[in-house]
Amino acid sequence: MLALIIEKLVLIVIVVMASLVIAMYATYGERKIAAILQDRRGPNRAGPFGILQPLADGLKLFFKEEIIPDFSSKFLFILGPSLAMLTAIMTSAIVPWGDKVHLFNRDISLQIADVNVGILYVFAVVSMGVYGIMIGSWASNNKFSLMGGLRAASQIISYELAMGISIIALLMVTGTLSLKEMVLQQQAGYWNIVYQPVGFLLFLICAFAECNRAPFDLAEAESELIGGYHTEYSSMKLGFYLFSEYINMFISSVIMSTLFFGGYDIPFVNEANYDQNWIALFGVLALMAKVVCFIFFFMWVRWTIPRFRYDQLMNLGWKILIPISLFNMLVTGAIILLKENNWHF
Amino acid sequence: MQALTNRLKQVDRRKMNFLERLYLVAIFKGMLITFSHIFKKRPTINYPEKTRPFSPVFRGLHILNRDEEGRENCTACGLCAVACPAEAITMEAAERQTGEENLYREEKYAAKYEINMLRCIFCGLCEEACPKDAIYLSETFAPADYQRKQFIYKKEELLIPHPIEEPDAYKKALGNRVKKETVN
DSSP states (O other): OHHHHHHHHHHHHHHHHHHHHHHHHHHHHHHHHHHHHTTOOOOOSSSGGGTTHHHHHHHHHHHSOOOOOTTSOHHHHHHHHHHHHHHHHHGGGGOOOSSEEEETTEEEESOSOOOTTHHHHHHHHHHHHHHHHHHHHHHHTOHHHHHHHHHHHHHHHHHHHHHHHHHHHHHHHHOOOOHHHHHHHHHHSOOHHHHOHHHHHHHHHHHHHHTTOTTSOTTTOHHHHTTGGGTTOOHHHHHHHHHHHHHHHHHHHHHHHHHHSOTTOOTTOOGGGSOHHHHHHHHHHHHHHHHHHHHHHHHHHHTTSOOOOHHHHHIIIIIIIHHHHHHHHHHHHHHHHHHHTTTOO | OOOSSTTOOOOOOOOOOHHHHTOHHHHHHHHHHHHHGGGSOOOOOOTTTSOOOOOTTOOOSEEEOBOTTSOBOOOOOOHHHHHOTTOOEEEEEEEOOTTOTTTBSSSEEEEEEEEETTTOOOOOHHHHHOSSSOEEEOSOOOOOOSSGGGGEEOHHHHBOOOTTTSHHHHHHHHTTOOOOOOOO
C-alpha cells in the first residue's frame, strides 16, 4: 500500500514537473517558430540558441511588481489564475503516458489513475478551465476583462457541444471511455484516425477553441480588448494565465494523440517482441514525439491564420461544426449497425 | 468607369458556399505559404557578432589624427568649425612651448577641442575643410550614453591612440577607410 502511494506520488511529481517544463519550453518554441515562419531569428541571446530564454522570462515575471487593483475583488482576483493553472494540470492525471515499467520487483503503470470514465473526466476538467478565466475577468472589475471572460465562456460552451458530439462518434467505435483501453485497442488494431478522420478534424478545431488559441483567441484579442481577461493582471499571476494556456495546449495535444494517434503506441513495431522497460521508455518517447508535432501544429496555425470575428466564430461553431459532427455521428452509427448486421440492410 | 491601371481586379462578392465557409481549403493554402517560409533565408544578421560591411565613404564619429610619430596634426585653425553647418565644433588654440615638439606637429595646437555629437549631422565637411588631415570621420557609430553632456566629446575621446605606444588600438581606430592623400 505504502509502495503504491509512493509510486503514485513520484509519478504525479514527475508528470506535473514535466508538463511545467514542457509548457515553459513551449513558450520558447512558440517564439522560435513564430520567428522562423516570419523569416526572423527569434530569441538567440540567452544561452546557445536562446534555450535559457524561458528561464529569463520566468525570472522576469517573478520580479515584476504585483499589482492588485483597488476596485477588484481581491480573493477572486487571486483565485482566477490559480484555478486556471490547477485545472490545466489536473487533466494530466488520467493520461496513459506509457506502458507498464518493471522496477523494484513491481509493475508500475505509467498512468496516475486509470479512471474508467477517463474521457468524461477530461471534459469535466477542461470545461472547468474556463472558470479560471471567467472568475479572473469578473474579479478584475474592468470592462475589457469582462468582455474577454464573456467571450471565453460563450466560446467554450459553443465548441464543447461539437467536441462532445465528435467524441461520441469515437466512443461508438471504441466502445470504452477509458483512455488506457483506447490505447490498447489502437495498439492491437489501427489508430482511431483511420476510423474517425472527420471526428478528428472536428476535435482538433474544437481543441483550438477550448485552448483559447489563435485563431480562436477572442478572449485575449489584444487588438480589440487590450489583453482580454488578463488586462489587469501582472507579475506571476499573469504568468499563471499565460502558462496555463501552454499547459492546456500540451494536454490537449496529449489527449489528441491518445484518442486518435495511438497514444504511446510505436507505429510499425510489435511491442510484445521487446523488453518491457525499453518498450515503455520508447512508448513515452513516441507519445512525446506525437505531442511535439501537435504543438508545432498549434503554433503553425497561430502564425498563419488571423483571428476570427466574433460572429464568424459563432457561425462556425453552431452552423457548421455541430451539423457536421451530428452527421458524422449518424454515419458512424449507421456503419457500425451495418457491420453488426454483416453488411446487409 | 475606366480603370486607371491594367491591374484592376474585380472584387468577388459571391456568397461563400458550404465548402468555403468551412475555411479549411483557405487555411490549408495559408499554412502551406507559412510553411514555405521555414526554408527561406533570414535577412537579419546577428549584429554585435557580425556587422555589415561599410561603404568606403561611411561617415561615423570623428577622430583627431596624429602623424606617424604620434604628434597631433591639428593646428587649431578653426576651418572645421567654420565649415560645420551644425555648429557642433568649438576649440581653443594654444601656442606650442619648447619641449612640446613631440606632442604637436605645428607651432599652434588645439588646447581644447569639443564636438557636440548631438548637434553633429555627420556631413563630413570638417574633414573636407581641414588642411592638415587632422580630423576625419571614422567607422565607429551608434554611441550610447546616460547623459546629454557626455555626448560633447572632448579631446580625450576624439584623439586617435598613439601609433607608437598603442599600435594595435591605433590601427583599429584608423579602420579600413580610404583616406585622402596626406597634404602637408
